[in-house]
Amino acid sequence: MKAIVKACSLVLSLGFLLSACSEMDIPGYENDPRMFFQIPGIGNTLRDSIIYSFPAHPTITEADTLWFDACIMGNAAPVDREIGIKINTEKTTAVEGVNFKFPSKIMPANAFKARIPIVIYRSGLKDKSVRLQIEVQESKDFKIGYNRYNSAVFIWGDKYLKPDIWDISEYVKAFGTFSEKKYAFILESCKLTELPDPNDKPALQYYNALVRNALIEYNASHPALTDENGAVIIINQYSAAGGVG
Known part of the structure; x- marks a missing residue:
């Protein structure tokens, strides 16, 4: 009988405790909103930079727009929020207002991601290029997110610019040593503005x-094509199965 009384007392005690807990105001945990940048590549891949050659876009005369994604960690909000963008001046040669501008730095209401435009200008860049490195800057709305995606690089100019991975990718196997004139001939012959993903070997074989x-x-109808250094341009056969054939 005593055991039954003790058991009942225990149940009642637990009931009071649970009732007390249910009435307490226990706030839910929410992460601070954070921001990181991504540059979409081909398919589902990401890249660290965009290299843009104005001559490769014959219909573009004065300006064009490059895009990157600003992504949030945390919850969407019912209001527009400010995206903090810092220019790394030590690693940037482009001048804001002269070589580029940001038309918008806003994360729209209820969005988890925004495509941010950078308008780039061609004027003053004949035969040269400029570089812009941006980084996430803490704002009143967002803290800094993933370190890996804290920065993004954009390079453009009024010349044919070498893809930054040319010498360490299948590009060098498919087309050999880079030169501006060779690159111009490649893009013109293939009707491209930039080469495909270097891991897409069948595509590289086709374009080769x-x-x-x-x-x-x-x-056959001109003197042998030479590059800007006077070297004869040669393109060896490339095999997707095993590189250069």
């Missing part, structure tokens, strides 16, 4: 064949 045929046709 297009360029070799175009080079044969050109050299």
